[in-house]
Amino acid sequence: MDAKEFREFGKAAVDFIADYLENIRDDEVLPNVEPGYLLDLLPTEMPEEPESWREVLGDINRVIKPGITHWQSPNMHAYYPTSTSYPSIVGEMLASGFGIIGFSWICSPACTELEVVVMDWLAKFLKLPQHFQHASDGPGGGVIQGSASEAVLVAVLAAREQAVVSYRESHPEVSESEVRGRLVAYSSDQSNSCIEKAGVLAAMPIRLLPAGEDFVLRGETLRQAIQEDVTAGRIPVICIATLGTTGTCAYDDIETLSAVCEEFKVWLHVDAAYAGGAFALDECSDLRKGLDRVDSLNFNLHKFMLVNFDCSAMWLRDANKVVDSFNVDRIYLKHKHEGQSQIPDFRHWQIPLGRRFRALKVWITFRTLGAEGLRNHVRQHIELAKQFEQLVVKDSRFEMVAPRALGLVCFRPKGGNEITTQLLQRLMDRKKIYMVKAEHAGRQFLRFVVCGMGTKESDIEFAWTEIESQLTGLQEEQSLLARKSGNMADLTQHFQIHLTTENATHEKSQ
Numbered sequence: 204m205d206a207k208e209f210r211e212f213g214k215a216a217v218d219f220i221a222d223y224l225e226n227i228r229d230d231e232v233l234p235n236v237e238p239g240y241l242l243d244l245l246p247t248e249m250p251e252e253p254e255s256w257r258e259v260l261g262d263i264n265r266v267i268k269p270g271i272t273h274w275q276s277p278n279m280h281a282y283y284p285t286s287t288s289y290p291s292i293v294g295e296m297l298a299s300g301f302g303i304i305g306f307s308w309i310c311s312p313a314c315t316e317l318e319v320v321v322m323d324w325l326a327k328f329l330k331l332p333q334h335f336q337h338a339s340d341g342p343g344g345g346v347i348q349g350s351a352s353e354a355v356l357v358a359v360l361a362a363r364e365q366a367v368v369s370y371r372e373s374h375p376e377v378s379e380s381e382v383r384g385r386l387v388a389y390s391s392d393q394s395n396s397c398i399e400k401a402g403v404l405a406a407m408p409i410r411l412l413p414a415g416e417d418f419v420l421r422g423e424t425l426r427q428a429i430q431e432d433v434t435a436g437r438i439p440v441i442c443i444a445t446l447g448t449t450g451t452c453a454y455d456d457i458e459t460l461s462a463v464c465e466e467f468k469v470w471l472h473v474d475a476a477y478a479g480g481a482f483a484l485d486e487c488s489d490l491r492k493g494l495d496r497v498d499s500l501n502f503n504l505h506k507f508m509l510v511n512f513d514c515s516a517m518w519l520r521d522a523n524k525v526v527d528s529f530n531v532d533r534i535y536l537k538h539k540h541e542g543q544s545q546i547p548d549f550r551h552w553q554i555p556l557g558r559r560f561r562a563l564k565v566w567i568t569f570r571t572l573g574a575e576g577l578r579n580h581v582r583q584h585i586e587l588a589k590q591f592e593q594l595v596v597k598d599s600r601f602e603m604v605a606p607r608a609l610g611l612v613c614f615r616p617k618g619g620n621e622i623t624t625q626l627l628q629r630l631m632d633r634k635k636i637y638m639v640k641a642e643h644a645g646r647q648f649l650r651f652v653v654c655g656m657g658t659k660e661s662d663i664e665f666a667w668t669e670i671e672s673q674l675t676g677l678q679e680e681q682s683l684l685a686r687k688s689g690n691m692a693d694l695t696q697h698f699q700i701h702l703t704t705e706n707a708t709h710e711k712s713q
């Protein structure tokens with residue numbers, strides 16, 4: 204493909220994307236295909252001869268789009284939002300155009316330095332403590348990871364290496380392998396699955412401590428667990444708290460957790476993958492309480508900041524702790540400016556060597572929407588969730604399961620897990636809206652999350668009508684069944700009486 208053809212293909216692709224996003228309400232949010240649908244449609248070998256891009260673009264419409272779950276649809280209410288925006292899409296395109304790998308400053312100075320700039324912009328926008336900024340006097344700073352899972356893993360691995368070094372300094376008689384075998388980490392039973400996975404990958408058990416009835420992990424629970432472990436000779440390493448749990452968007456108590464972590468010299472990481480966007484709002488300032496005492500935190504721009512996947516911001520109070528843990532060098536990776544403050548080599552802050560130019564899409568998005576545009580976006584999601592909450596509260600057939608938090612409403616039809624499952628199944632079969640279930644203390648419930656591009660009040664009304672009318676349908680079916688089984692019972696009783704009378708007459712006549 205030459206530049207001329209690229210221009211044609213690229214322009215057609217931009218038109219395709221704009222048409223797709225503009226008309227996204229026309230498609231059901233869930234695809235109507237069965238497993239293996241695409242395997243049956245595509246050849247098993249790649250084409251020997253080049254094909255025209257027009258044919259390929261045609262096939263995107265014909266075979267790919269039917270198998271797409273429309274995450275940007277306003278009728279998407281599952282998981283948490285995965286945001287995108289036109290500026291971010293253009294940023295992604297330009298980054299691909301440059302085609303760089305920015306693992307060290309010299310590999311593309313703009314890649315590293317733009318990341319430093321946007322991470323400091325973001326830290327200020329979210330009103331994070333000053334020590335998280337690259338521009339601060341200390342060793343703190345921010346980096347863009349691919350996902351919250353990677354950010355958590357980086358924190359867990361760095362904390363583990365720090366703990367091994369510091370324990371061996373004070374206990375040189377204990378072998379390194381023994382120290383490693385005694386390490387332990389903590390999180391809540393409400394935390395995301397990626398935290399348990401980080402423990403598996405880091406070969407360190409993570410104790411999932413019980414969050415209370417209100418889904419919140421507090422310092423007292425952590426203290427008890429740490430004390431048990433210390434008594435048993437284990438070495439506490441890190442606690443991963445969550446601000447905005449996946450199930451109910453609950454906020455762990457960072458102030459009491461940080462006090463315990465400081466007392467026992469345990470690393471405190473905060474996973475604010477979704478809720479971090481609300482740090483920017485004055486009306487949500489309570490969420491930031493205690494953040495001045497945490498060692499690291501992450502927030503997914505690809506959830507709440509209109510930047511498309513993948514883009515997960517991570518800040519470290521002391522980046523040297525990560526760099527020292529991960530620093531593996533080769534002569535071909537060296538350059539004359541390395542080690543200078545203000546010019547990090549981000550390869551030491553992450554798992555892979557290569558790194559994408561993600562800062563470009565962040566910069567373009569922030570500049571074209573502005574801080575006010577970003578704040579409005581978060582506020583809009585909160586307002587729409589409030590609208591949905593009102594509809595739930597007004598309908599006596601439903602109950603709230605947890606307080607609404609940001610753009611998430613947790614609710615269920617009254618009557619238990621069975622009806623909740625049946626209702627969700629009906630909604631999934633109809634494919635008009637997409638939600639998922641969660642569970643706490645044996646109670647299953649539905650999670651309604653405001654997602655999608657340009658979601659409006661009318662979209663929330665549409666979703667609510669779909670949910671409540673399907674519950675009506677389900678209840679009608681159930682009462683019909685109950686009536687039928689009541690009739691059957693009447694009929695059986697009638698026959699039993701009849702048979703008994705007949706038998707009695709028969710016995711008498713004998």
Ligand code: PLP
Binds near residue numbers: 397
């Ligand atoms: N943490 C929380 C609280 C989440 O809700 C999620 C995903 O929804 C994650 C972590 C995982 O995010 P990622 O897919 O970026 O690894």
